Amino acid sequence: MNAAPASASDPIGPEAEGPLTLLPAQWQALREAYATPPRAYHHAGHMRDVLVHYREVADGPGWHRPHEVWFAVLYHDAIYVPGRRDNEARSAQLAETHLARWWPEADIDRARVSALIAATARHGAWRPDDFARDADGDDMRRFLDCDMAILGAAPDVFAAYDRAIAEEYRAVPRWLYRRRRRAFFRMLLESERIYLSDFFRERYEAQARRNLEAAVAG
Template sequence: MTDSPLPRDPRTALVDRWRDTLLAARSGAPGDGPGVGPGPDAGPDAGPDPLPYAENLLDRWDEPQRRYHTTAHLTAVLDRIDTLAPYAADVHAVRLAAWFHDAVYRPDRTENEERSAALAERALPEAGVSEAVTAEVARLVRLTVTHDPADGDRNGEVLCDADLAVLAGGPEEYAAYAAQVREEYGFVPDEAFRAGRAGVLRQLLALPRLFRTPHGAAAWEARARHNLATELELLRSSSDPR
């Protein structure tokens, strides 16, 4: 009888995922599927050590003001990108964008996506990533402001679908997500939060499609719209003085 393997530390697992993605991206390996690894010239000595970049990003994702936008969210988005990888034009760029898309996050600020994109534009060239891939990563990060990629934007479709898939969770999962968002905005009075959150929900519901990939449209669209509409109705009823 063999011993069961010990569970891997989540942070260690994320460091490994970062290393694999960074090496693949800077080696020029084709990013057309979930199992593509670094090219023959990639390796620890082909560029700067990936570890300090991973540690910096993970420290950002572990900041105390976060309740939903944590390493658990990062892991979930990366997992969904693995599922959606066949639809991406460059899955390595999409994965890098996932790492950076909420790397700067202050719930009391409105420029988080822009600052996160700017961080990617500074860090990735230093880490050995080409200008073209860096530009694509920054573009994708900025796209998460609207989650509304243009038709044919395969990378944008994959990132946005992966980021929004939490909206399609079961009742308990969605309730936990909504509660974590409220915690992040704990400094906002209830009435103001309800108004702001309702605006976000209406903006999402107004999109012709929440999910653009075939998998997202089939697996997540209906459930996500149901959850959004339900939360919006709960917000309305909680603000009704009757």
């Protein structure tokens, strides 16, 4: 299923719980990170929606490293300032800092969490064979697809997402924003496949192409 983009005021709490239980202080730190600066799309509601897809995979083919992927979902957009090129790197660093603070004794591969988050900086540029054909590679492909699943949402949900991204980039001249946005959509449409994993491709590829074609034509 595709969850509709949630509002920035949606709480992060029990609905975001996964294979581990975070301390209230860590949840609060996440709330504060996702609320700063205020965002139209990349807020806590987006993270919550990506968790819906995390659970789809957990209930289907499963995750090789569920804890690492879960933390990557929680933190992948914790730092987000529209237009900055270091959002992913800073989000990865925050994840590592919080894991060191609140999970110092846990058997969690912080470098793996960081690598998953960092990979989101190149959405649309990756190809399936850019990652090893092993369990870790499967995790990476499916994790990246979780974040891109919104492209294959119902048309009204996709349209709401597209408007929210435009709002986040309202400081960019509209003509320039539209040109760059359409160029990104065309790049996705020209690629052999939008989704890196078969799991997501089978569920969302066809609708994603319809949504992108409509956006480019509009």
